[in-house]
Amino acid sequence: LATLFLDRIEASDLNAFLHVDRELTLAQAKAADARLAGNDAGPLTGIPIAHKDIFVTRGWRTTAGSKMLENYVSPFDATVVEQFNAAGTVTLGKLNCDEFAMGSGNENSHYGPVKNPWDKTAVPGGSSGGSAAAVAARLAPAATATDTGGSIRQPASLCGVTGIKPTYGSVSRFGMIAFASSLDQGGPIAKTAEDCGLLLNAMTGFDERDSTSMQRPRENFNCALNNTLQGLRIGVPKEFFGAGLAADVEQAVRAALAEFEKLGATLVDISLPKTELSIPVYYVIAPAEASSNLSRFDGVRYGHRAADYKDLADMYKKSRAEGFGDEVKRRILVGSYVLSHGYYDAYYLQAQKIRRLIAQDFQSALEGDNRQCDVIMGPVAPTVAWDLGDKTDDPVANYLADIFTLSTSLAGLPGMSIPCGFGQGEKNGKRPVGLQIIGKYFDEARLLNVAHQFQ
């Protein structure tokens, strides 16, 4: 199996993989074979998997898509990687992504953009563009990814595969290179909901090395896959279907909703009035946290160090100027600004207050005696994948494309993307559309059930 996928990866021109190492992979495959022969195997033993290059991996380089970490090899494994290794998966390599996971099109990677396998003139989405493209092109049966404001769901949508961002706190962030710590969450991208459930079974769980890790009993996420959808109430937020939503995306999403009605579900009109505010709120909070997290890259301990410098301050400045790309610098500037004296109250604190209101919108729809629905559905992204190069000079155009994924992240809720059809805009191939399914806290098993019944 590992050889089959390695051969495909070698023959591919998508730029989905940043590091491949046949020897390392085949050594792991041999170990898995031994476990299979010795009756010491679990459901994932011997299954090839690829990791987003933001999870640190012993023996492999981990760059986070940045020049800053071009030659970085971690001395330890991220918890997620450790868990998969223990389950016996075989690492195929490390996947391209936007630099420090900042982006929506994978065009902010220092190592070049990833191509969308459905149409190589289109972006794969981001920041987990390598993960989604690799699974869509069958270069890997499954991949890890991270989602801070949509980076699992949006590339899954744009590449026509399935991805789930679990409830914040479910997957350990230890060894997952930090972007915005109160939002970052790992999760799987795979072909189906069932596969995602198997992967979640391996990658979730309490980790004392992550202070926001949740202490909960182990769960089998695939326990409810075959439950009927009879009586399921699906909330359809009007704010997810307003101006800005492309007609072809709306059509595919509405057709999917009609399918769910046929499966016995009822559609309920709901309102999440603060949706629009999620863009300004996220683009204050995420850069603020990023500016703090990225201060560790100083050229002293690890990462890029400038060749020539006058003194220590000059070394910091030059190393950071050379090591970070434009989008990362933009966020450090914005983040430092909103956290600075005199602006903290005006921007950062305000954003935190609105974040709470955004979470309350979801709470009143999904929880309590007056709840209106069991899950929420809508589009993942306002359009199908755009052309490579179309939005590279326009950061705000990239930010606006995150409108339907940011609020779920700000609230810490689980969200999922499943393929639901194709839109127009094709040049050389079809461009997929994803359906987003959002649930209450820790309701992943239900989301997977709902998705599985559709798939």
Ligand code: GLN
């Ligand atoms: N597109 C969003 C951003 O650039 C989300 C990225 C992510 O989820 N990592 O911040």
